[in-house]
Amino acid sequence: MQFFENILTHYSWYGAALIAVVLILFIVQFYYYAIRYDRISRFRLLRRKVTREANPPISVIVVVRGENEQFLTDELRVLLAQEYDYYEVVVVYVGGDIDYYAELQRVKDEYSNMRLTKLGGNDRLYITTKQALNIGIKSAQYDNLLFTTTGACPMSEAWVSLMAKGFERGTVVVGSMLPMFETGGVRSYLMRMTEFHRQRNAAATTIMGRPYYAPRCNFGFTRELYETTRGFNHLNLDSGENDLYLQLLMTCGGRAAAVMSPRSVVGEHRDSSWHEWLEGMRYDSITMRYYSPLQLGAPRHEQMTRMLFFLCAIVAIVVMPLEVKVGAALLVLLRYLVVVWSTRRTAQKMGEKGVALHYWMFDIAGPAIEYIISLKHHDGKAKVWK
DSSP, X not given: OHHHHHHHHHHHHHHHHHHXXXXXXXXXXXXXXXXXXXXXXXXXXGGSOOOSOSSOOEEEEEEEESOOHHIIIIIHHHHHTOSOSSEEEEEEEESOOHHHHHHHHHHHHHOTTEEEEEEOOOSSOOOXXXXXXXXXXXXXXXXXXXXXXXXXXXXXXXXXXXXXXXXXXXXXXXXXXXXXXXXXXXXXXXXXXXXXXXXXXXXXXXXXXXXXXXXXXXXXXXXXXXXXXXXXXXXXXXXXTTTHHHHHHHHTTOOEEEOOOGGGOEEEEEOOOHHHHHXXXXXXXXXGGGXXXXXXXXXXXXXXXXXXXXXXXXXXXXXXOHHHHHHHHHHHHHHHXXXXXXXXXXXXXXXXXXXXXXXXHHHHHHHHHHHHHHTSOOOOOOOOOO
């Protein structure tokens, strides 16, 4: 009691309240980075008990829109060269180019583990991603369905085998994605870290068995679970198969298995243009309006407490006596050391490199970038394929 009276005597009620707020906010931030996010680096899938068949056969499904030459020459070859004995690649081509389809057919003739199907399209009829995926699922011969996209490529030939370990332990499998920008620099770094931080929030929840999001290029589920739900939900959206539908799968008895390894990461190419990246992030954020407050609470709470901590610490450093200035500055430094330590460990697990040195930029700018993304909402209309 005497201790608190001394504090009030020296700093007044306002000063004491400021000290208390700085300490509380520091503790909250410490929880997020030292405990919640660090679960990712400490997670080991193989410690979980195998509950389904070992070495399950996998069907990798990918939708190709139009004449995507990079997919034909590079990405498809990587998908077909995975080091796993029991898998196939199901390509759903949405387009009308006869020559391109013939090229896909020639690749299929080279590889016995490739299946190919075709859907037409025109100005009046847009074939949604979910419609194309439905065709791919029906064409697949195996019951463990793994999804990826064009513009993305596994970072190793062990991708399918590692994701198969997830299917041995769960019916909903979530991997990680690495955004790959065309150029470097501060802007690309901040964009990269924004996506990394979003994934980190989602991965931490997935590890706790409550996934609400998966990278569109690296997730999967079983056919049995798919049939239980009678297919995709939110059919008015040409998105949501990797978050809204996953949330439905979990309410229908799905068991989540996170696959966290640098060799299970899928790299996804990004345009380094700030405008194009913002449009992409806004499009991916369309489905967030359907999230529950609990799913959005943790990421927003972390950002809010981060901003308040910086603000209160700055006020304490400016207006409080010397000993409080020093204490506040030490808390800021300690928090940042914990943040960098946790981020580096998590980044290594998720395939990211070189994040620690410049992370202070995103630590400060991250909430502002998320605010800029939220300033304008995407209309959600898919571009008509021609």
